[in-house]
Amino acid sequence: MGSAATLFRQSALLALAMALVVVAAQVSAGSGAATWCAVSGVVALVFFLAVSWSRHRQIHRLTAEIDEVLHGGRSVGFSSCREGDVAVLTNELGKMVARLARTSELLACEKTALADALADVSHQIRTPLTAVGLMLPGIEAADDPVRRKRAVCELEALLDRIAWLVTTLLKIAKVDAGAMPLSARPVSAAAVARRAVEPLATAMDLHDVALVLDLDEDATFDGDARWTAEAVENIVKNCMEHTPPGGEVRVRVSADALVTSIVVSDTGPGIAPEDLPHVFERFYRGRASDVGEALGAGGLRTSGGFGIGLALAQALVSAQGGTLRASNADAGGARFALSFPKLVV
Incomplete structure (x- = not known):
C-alpha cells in the first residue's frame, strides 16, 4: 500500500509538471509545439511508471524475504537480481544475512560446548570433593596420631588437586575468551625450557626419571616466556608421570630459518593410535582406567589426572601463533x- 501510494503521488506530480509545460509551450509557440511536448511527456511518464513499478516490486520482494528471515527463514535469494542500486542493496543484505546466520551457528555451538564443559567440570570436581567428604569422618574418629596425620596429608593432596583444577580451568577460559595477557617479544627458547623444568626437579628424582636437556642457546622466537614455560x-610433567622408573624425559630446543622448535619426548609406552586424535581434548583421559593399565597397554598417559594439562598447553601455544603436535x-615413547x-605468510 505504501509503495503504491508513493508511486501515485510521484505520477501525479509528474503529470502536473507536464501539463504546465504543455500550457507554456502552447502560449509561446503554438499548438504544434504543445502536441510534441504532450507526446514526449506521455512517453516519459509511461517510462517513469514502468521503471518505478519495477523498482517497487523488487523492494517489495526484498521486504518479504527479509521478513521471512526475521521469522525463521534461511536466506535472501539472488536469482532475480540484476544490475542497479536495488541489486547492490540485495547483495549487501544477503551478506548481512549470511553473517548473521554464521554468527547464530557459532553461538549455538559455543552454547553446546559451554554446557558440555560445565558438565565435565562438575563431574571432575565432584569426584575429589566426594573423597574429601568420605575422609573427614575417618579423620575425626581416628585415635592413632600417625593414622590421622596420614589421612590429613591425603586430604591436603586432594584439596591441592581441586585448587589446581580450578586454576587451570580459569586459565583455559581466559585463553578462550581472548582475555589472557600474552606478550609478543623476542624470547630465548633455551631459557623457557630451563624455566619450565626447574619446578619439576624434585619430582623427577622422586619418580626416578632422568631429565636430559639438549638446548640451542641461540634459538629465539616471538612470544610470551612465562606462559610458554x-x-x-x-x-614435561605429563611425560614424567607416565614414564617408568629408570626412564628418561628429553627436552630439545632447536631453530632453523623458518621455525623455533621445543620437542619433549620420553621413553614411556607412547600413545595408543586410537587416542592420538584426542590427546589435547579437555578431560579426555584415554581408554585405560588406571596408571598400570595405561602403561601396560600403551594408552594415553593422562590417567591419575584430570586430562586438562595438555589442553591448557595447546591453548597457550595456539594463542601465541604456534602449534603443538603429539x-x-x-x-618408542611419546613426542610433543x-x-x-619466524615468518608469517
Whole structure:
C-alpha cells in the first residue's frame, strides 16, 4: 500500500509538471509545439511508471524475504537480481544475512560446548570433593596420631588437586575468551625450557626419571616466556608421570630459518593410535582406567589426572601463533613438538 501510494503521488506530480509545460509551450509557440511536448511527456511518464513499478516490486520482494528471515527463514535469494542500486542493496543484505546466520551457528555451538564443559567440570570436581567428604569422618574418629596425620596429608593432596583444577580451568577460559595477557617479544627458547623444568626437579628424582636437556642457546622466537614455560612444564610433567622408573624425559630446543622448535619426548609406552586424535581434548583421559593399565597397554598417559594439562598447553601455544603436535617417537615413547614460526605468510 505504501509503495503504491508513493508511486501515485510521484505520477501525479509528474503529470502536473507536464501539463504546465504543455500550457507554456502552447502560449509561446503554438499548438504544434504543445502536441510534441504532450507526446514526449506521455512517453516519459509511461517510462517513469514502468521503471518505478519495477523498482517497487523488487523492494517489495526484498521486504518479504527479509521478513521471512526475521521469522525463521534461511536466506535472501539472488536469482532475480540484476544490475542497479536495488541489486547492490540485495547483495549487501544477503551478506548481512549470511553473517548473521554464521554468527547464530557459532553461538549455538559455543552454547553446546559451554554446557558440555560445565558438565565435565562438575563431574571432575565432584569426584575429589566426594573423597574429601568420605575422609573427614575417618579423620575425626581416628585415635592413632600417625593414622590421622596420614589421612590429613591425603586430604591436603586432594584439596591441592581441586585448587589446581580450578586454576587451570580459569586459565583455559581466559585463553578462550581472548582475555589472557600474552606478550609478543623476542624470547630465548633455551631459557623457557630451563624455566619450565626447574619446578619439576624434585619430582623427577622422586619418580626416578632422568631429565636430559639438549638446548640451542641461540634459538629465539616471538612470544610470551612465562606462559610458554607453563605450557612446556605441563607437557614435561605429563611425560614424567607416565614414564617408568629408570626412564628418561628429553627436552630439545632447536631453530632453523623458518621455525623455533621445543620437542619433549620420553621413553614411556607412547600413545595408543586410537587416542592420538584426542590427546589435547579437555578431560579426555584415554581408554585405560588406571596408571598400570595405561602403561601396560600403551594408552594415553593422562590417567591419575584430570586430562586438562595438555589442553591448557595447546591453548597457550595456539594463542601465541604456534602449534603443538603429539606423536610417537620412532624409538618408542611419546613426542610433543612445539613450533613457533619466524615468518608469517
